[in-house]
Amino acid sequence: MKRALAFVTLLALTLPTVALAQSEPEDETKFDPSVEWDLHTWGPELKIGPIDMSINKAVVYLMLGTICSIALGLVLMRVRRGRGPNRRQALGETIYEIAQVQVAEQGLPTKAIGRWFPYVATLMIFIWLVNMLGFIPLPLSDERWDIGGVSVPTFAIFAATSTLSVTLALALMTFVFTHVEGIRENGAVAYFKSWIPDVPKAMLPLIIPLEILGQFMRLISLSIRLYANMLAGHMLILTFIGLIFVLENVFLAVVSVPAATAFYLFEVVIVVSIQAYIFAALSAIYIGSAIEPEH
Secondary structure (H helix, E strand, C coil): CHHHHHHHHHHHHHHHHHHHHHCCCCCCCCCCHHHHHCCCCECCCCEECCEECCECHHHHHHHHHHHHHHHHHHHHHCCCCCCCCCHHHHHHHHHHHHHHHHHHHHHCCHHHHHHHHHHHHHHHHHHHHHHHHCCCCECCCCCEEEECCEEEECCECCCHHHCHHHHHHHHHHHHHHHHHHHHHHHCHHHHHHCCCCCCCHHHHHHHHHHHHHHHHHHHHHHHHHHHHHHHHHHHHHHHHHHHHHHCCCHHHHHHHHHHHHHHHHHHHHHHHHHHHHHHHHHHHHHHHHHHCCCC
């Protein structure tokens, strides 16, 4: 039975490909999932010198994520006096405990938790919500449908964190805060001297550039890790669904839809939370290591 199913699946995947290879359709336009990451300006362009401040769907998703983060805090963290704990409060306390125990206390020295806990906790919640919004079909696509003469945006899934500029901006905040806090806590000379390990002086010309490069690699690792994971997940989902259109065979839905669903659930249940946690935890570790370089 398994061999028969594998054979049928192989035929479903190969026969349309052979048929398309033998034909040359007049319309060469094919389904391309990568166009989902072409960010088109909504409304007038807003540029400040070389900086483009125009609104596009990535910006809208970030705004929506900001609103949801504020709403989540107001709904879960505000408790009326005189009332016992309920499920809403329990959920808020669980999120708070994860942010404090698993993120802040693991990466920050005790004296710095009060100062930097709000930042790393906000990072974790904000990134989680933006990631999650990326898997909810919303009418925020650049494509339009005409319904009764009215142009209406189509429903689509898009994660702002699958855009490198977004993750790089988030990583840049941590990068700047890390070095600002390291200089504030230790002084500029002592902080930059802490980058240099105790090695023979003859090795310093080689070690110093590597240590400086390592500091910038933190910026790259933070941004690329989040960007690549979210981009790959969305690409896989759209590619599996797109096989139906690319190969022009509706029977592929039997294979592609369950596969896309499996990747969708994997991303929503596991990847979304893990990536938010890792970004916040590494931010705490980097800031903590700048405050106490010897550790």
